[in-house]
Amino acid sequence: MKVHASALTLLHWLAQRESASVSEITASGLMNSREASDVVRYAMRNGAAERINKGASARGSARYRCTGVPLPEPRTTPAGASFEGLLSAWGIAKEPPELPAVRTRVYQIEDNSQDNRGGDRLGKLKLND
Numbered sequence: 001m002k003v004h005a006s007a008l009t010l011l012h013w014l015a016q017r018e019s020a021s022v023s024e025i026t027a028s029g030l031m032n033s034r035e036a037s038d039v040v041r042y043a044m045r046n047g048a049a050e051r052i053n054k055g056a057s058a059r060g061s062a063r064y065r066c067t068g069v070p071l072p073e074p075r076t077t078p079a080g081a082s083f084e085g086l087l088s089a090w091g092i093a094k095e096p097p098e099l100p101a102v103r104t105r106v107y108q109i110e111d112n113s114q115d116n117r118g119g120d121r122l123g124k125l126k127l128n129d
Helices: 002-015 022-027 033-045 084-089
Strands: 049-051 063-066 106-110 124-128
Touching (some): 002 063, 033 049, 033 063
Antiparallel strands (some): 049 063
16 A cells, blocks of 8 residues: 555656656665666556666666556455365365265163173173164
């Protein structure tokens, strides 16, 4: 958000000039050099600013100008990580499929220690269906 607000300030400043370099932006007191570099890159990515000295004639400090293209509105909520594209590309279901349940059996061991006085302590095996 801060970069967006700074970019709006820079574009307003650039609109009053033919072109400017990052060092000129810094010398004007608008922002420090690191912030100016970041803001210029942000404006260029969004098409609101362009570099005017490209190629072999670009020796020395680069100059930028305002293109007149408005910056897009910043996102109000941060974009969360989404793996939906990978899941669909790999054929992984988002919801697990309902699989038919196999008939199950529960085995319960009863302890009949009172009935088994002095005998072995093994219980009876009871089958619940």
